[in-house]
Amino acid sequence: MRTWTTPELPALPGQGTAPRLFNTATDRIEHPAIADERATLYVCGITPYDATHLGHAATYLAFDIxxxxxxDAGIDTVYAQNITDIDDPLLERANATGVEWRALAEEQIGLFRSDMHRLGMIPPEHFVAVTERIDEIAEAVQRLQERGLAYPVPCDDAEGADLYFDTREAERMTQWRLGDVAPYDRDLMEILSAERGGDPERLGKRHPLDPLLWRAAREGEPSWPSPVGDGRPGWHIECAVIATAELGRTFTVQGGGHDLVFPHHEFTAAHATALTDTPLAHAYCHVGLIAYDGHKMSKSRGNLVLVSKLLDGTHGGSAAGGADPSAIRLALLAHHYRAEWEWFDADLETATRRLEAWRAGAQRSAADPASSVAVLQQLRQSLANDLDTPVMLATLDAALDRGVDDPALIIDAVDALLGVKL
Structure with a gap:
């Protein structure tokens, strides 16, 4: 699947340091293992039925940074991202709106590409739709079944049976253990499973948390022929197959929003480990969730702030001028990527004023300017400390208010490290 145009990153003098990152799986800040100066990143993509809201933007911005x-640290990168273009929420939205599901997905993927391009995000080298990998996913499910890690659960509304992953057997046969990624107790896991696409109360399952691997074909639903029967994939097996196919058995960072910690990243790791006999990622990094109007921003609640409407100036029904993409980036970067916070419409006004002040500061002559080389060093130090963008912004506030001795260097640094155009 095609992505979008890669932004040009200015070359900077010297070199930064590979960042230390908070690893959800170990509950500490650490250096993810990087082999041969090559870092590999997998970030879970959108389900294309209501793209792109600020929660999406904050997630992809964190991993863009x-x-x-x-x-900047001289490390080569390989980035992969999926698109979950077949899933219950997409089908439900298509049915509710009377739009054919493939047309809805194509429209929303196009909008997502446009939003990412306009925001200056680095695109993935591998941008893979689930529907492009159905055969490979079905073959992976078959391998799990042959290993005794998948079992059927009969269903009243289908001729075949759904296939589920056997969590207890996987713990016995593989290196993976429930809780390796998500440091939660079992009661919380069951609550989160029910809230986030699981079915802990389904009869016939061997364990409440066992996740769906393959959904047998139902009347009126898309399905594909496969060696495990007509049907379509479950959620977690999709990412396990795509991630390992594009990045190898083990990669540097698995990323996504904090709501993916469980069950998605937990069972993606379980499936991948069961298929490859190798743990999936060296680090699991998660972005805090954003609230709006007093509640977590979510498609189900409908309290979304859409990037396209901010850029076009139509958010909230207004017809004002569109937001500067750099201002949107600054509004998000003012919060540490792991923080949970609430968006207020005034945040964009604040970010726009900051952007204007920086642009003015970059043109200002100063009697006692700050050292641009020293400012760059401070920016790199903050970036290396778990991507501490709020400190980076405070550093630039002070430096550009005072004036700097080499404005061109700061303009390039802000562009290269933060993706903000001065």
């Missing part, structure tokens, strides 16, 4: 940090 990580890619910039690695590249």
């Amino acid at each position: 990580l890619l910039r940090a690695w590249r």
Whole structure:
């Protein structure tokens, strides 16, 4: 699947340091293992039925900053991202709106590409739709079945049976253990499973948390022929197959929003480990969730702030001028990527004022300017400390208010490290 145009990153003097990152799986900040100066990143993509809201943008921006940090440290990067273009929420939206599901997915993927391009995000080298890999996913499910790690659960509304992953057997036969990625107790896991696409109360399952691997064909639903019967993939097996196919058995960072910790990343790791006999990622990094109007921004609640409407100036029904993409980036970067916070419409106004102040500061003559080389060093130090963008922004506030001795260097640094155009 095609992506979008790669932004040009200015070359900077010297070199940064590979960042230390908070690893959800170990609950500490650490250096993810990087082999041969090559970092590999997998970030879970959108389900294309309501793209792109600020929660999406914050997630992809965090990993855009990580890619910039690695590249500034002289590390080659390989980035993969999926698109979940077949899933229950997409089908439900298509049915509710009377739009054919493939047409809806194509429209929303196009909008997502446009939003990412306009925001200056580094695109993945591998941008893979689930529907492009159905055969490979079905073959993976078959291998799990042959290993005794998948079992059938009969269903009243289908001729075949759904296939589920056997969590207890996987713990016995593989290196993976429930809780390796998500440091939660079992009661919380069951609650999160029910809230996030699981079915812990389904009869016939061997364990409440066992996740769906393959959904047998139902009347009126898309399905594909496969060696495990007509049907379509479950959620977690999709990412396990795509990630390992594009990045290898083990990669540097698995990323996504914090709501993916469980069950998605937990069972993606379980499936991949069961298929490859190798743990999936060296680090699991997650972005805090954003609220709006007093509640977590979510498609189900409908309290979304859409990037396209901010860029076009139509958010909230207004017809004002569109937001500067750099201002949107600054509004998000003002919060640490792991923080949970609430978006207010005034945040964009604040970010726009900051952007204007920086642009003015970059043109200002100063009697006692700050050292641009020293400012660059401070920016790199903050970036290396778990992508501490709020400190980077405070550093630039002070430096550009005072004036700097080499404005061109700061303009390039802000562009290369933060993706903000001065």
